[in-house]
Amino acid sequence: xxxxxxxxxxxxxxxxxxxxxxxxxxxxxxxxxxxxxxxxxxxxxxxxxxxxxxxxxxxxxxxxxxxxxxxxxxxxxxxxxxxxxxxxxxxxxxxxxxxxxxxxxxxxxxxxxxxxxxxxxxxxxxxxxxxxxxxxxxxxxxxxxxxxxxxxxxxxxxxxxxxxxxxxxxxxxxxxxxxxxxxxxxxxxxxxxxxxxx
Numbered sequence: 001x002x003x004x005x006x007x008x009x010x011x012x013x014x015x016x017x018x019x020x021x022x023x024x025x026x027x028x029x030x031x032x033x034x035x036x037x038x039x040x041x042x043x044x045x046x047x048x049x050x051x052x053x054x055x056x057x058x059x060x061x062x063x064x065x066x067x068x069x070x071x072x073x074x075x076x077x078x079x080x081x082x083x084x085x086x087x088x089x090x091x092x093x094x095x096x097x098x099x100x101x102x103x104x105x106x107x108x109x110x111x112x113x114x115x116x117x118x119x120x121x122x123x124x125x126x127x128x129x130x131x132x133x134x135x136x137x138x139x140x141x142x143x144x145x146x147x148x149x150x151x152x153x154x155x156x157x158x159x160x161x162x163x164x165x166x167x168x169x170x171x172x173x174x175x176x177x178x179x180x181x182x183x184x185x186x187x188x189x190x191x192x193x194x195x196x197x198x
Contacts (some may be wrong), residue, residue: 010089016114018102030091030106030119030120030121031081031120031121033089033090033091033092033118033120034092034116034117034118034120034126034128035116035118035126036089036090037089037092037115037116037118038114038128040088041094041096041114041116042130043084043131043161044073044116045112045114047132047156047158047161048114050132050156050158050160050161051128051130051131051132051133051156052130052160052177053128053130054128054129054177054180054181055126055127055128055129055130055131056126056127056128056133056181056184056185056188057124057125057126057127057188058124058125058188058190059103059123059124059125060125060189061119061120062091062092062093062117062119063093063124064094065089065117065125065127065187065188066073066093066117068187068188069095069115069127069183069188070082070085071094071185072183072186072187073095073097076183076186078096078099079099079103080097080099080113081097081098081099082095082096083096083097083098084096089118091118091119092116092117092119092190093116093117093118094114094115094116095109095113095114095115095116095117096112096113096114096115097112097113097115098110098111098112098113099112101110101136101172107136108135108136109134109136109154109157109172110133110134110136110154110175111131111133111134111179112131112132112134113129113130113131113163113176113180114129114130115127115128115129115131115184116128127184127188129180129184131176131177131179131180132147132172133156133157133172133173133176134154134155134156134157135154135155135157135162135169135172136154136170137153137154137155138151141143156175157169157172175182
């Protein structure tokens, strides 16, 4: 009995001497958690490095921020299609969504967004996001007399991938970032979300 009591006291004394280090390690891990999830997610996208990173912060809780952003993606027109909505780490939410630019008969372009919301402190939620813009390329063929086939592919809108970046493509690129930024700001109460550029 005395030996068990002595061991408990030694364990408690050892814990107390390392407690400040453990608290600091947890604080740093919490601060870095959103960026870690963001970087891991971007690693799954071949073209992610072609597009800029963006960051916003909110004093609201991560649960309310992630929920409000998802609602804005789904309800503010033009709506996004949610692809992924999960909590890969505690107090860290990953949302990926896409939006097609539809022309008369087919898709002209695609917009994909990656959003990570993470509670970095008790009073701060960090929102990291990136918008990937693509131009549709149609490879139309007629393998048979009455058969029609359109093999669609997407090219990232970036000067390294498209030789003649015209004003329309540059405008699409800028509109994508503006669209998502305004939508997120509106969702977290930083600005109205009523004027969304298309």
